[in-house]
Amino acid sequence: MELMVSPTSPFARKVQILAREQGLSEAINLRALHPLDDAAELARMNPLGRVPALITDDDKLVVDSPIICAWLDNLAVTQGRDSMLGDNASHRLVIQQGQALADGIMESAFLMVMERGRPERQHSDFWQDRRRDAITRTLDYLEAQGDAVMPAGIHLASIALACALGYLDFRHDAMQWRSGRPGLAAWFKAWEGRDSFMATQPLA
Ligand SMILES: N[C@@H](CCC(=O)N[C@@H](CS)C(=O)NCC(=O)O)C(=O)O
Known part of the structure; x- marks a missing residue:
């Protein structure tokens, strides 16, 4: 492949x-x-x-x-592995929903980076603010909801969220996403030392 x-x-x-x-x-x-x-x-x-x-x-x-x-x-x-997408229909929905929230953060964060790369006269504060607000609100939602939205364990939703937070560290350091979100910060710490996460660090 x-x-x-x-x-x-x-x-x-x-x-x-x-x-x-x-x-x-x-x-x-x-x-x-x-x-x-x-x-x-x-x-x-x-x-x-x-x-x-x-x-x-x-x-x-x-x-x-x-x-x-x-x-x-x-x-x-x-090949005999357990699925990382959930064990039953309702677990799968929770995992898909968690992935969608994390992917939404990634998408807004990526589009903000693309916007920065456009000629200055084409910059749109409206879209940058709208995307930043979407990221802020979604992080606050995840912080407040905890494992009701992001169940414990290694699965597709937690992988997606780790990638979203890692991308904020990589491209949006100024957002200081950990500030005021101790739950998410602690959650992410466990990921930072994980082999699969370390082996896939973004290269600038
Ligand atoms: N929904 C897509 C998003 C993928 C995506 O936006 N990829 C970006 C790089 S991070 C890209 O290739 N963008 C080029 C473009 O949109 O023209 C997915 O989950 O795979």
């Missing part, structure tokens, strides 16, 4: 962590492509022009990180 990644994409990191946690990393060749600098090459494989994208051994394209994670998790289950 070939997984198209960029070394800074939090969505690609989520897929790589799930693959490592499910013992699949040896089966995957990573191919680093920058969505803007390598746009034509990436678009030849993924019409959406985004990373991550997976090409399976039988040459099928799988796009969008939640689907790629589900695809890899299913492969791991066929």
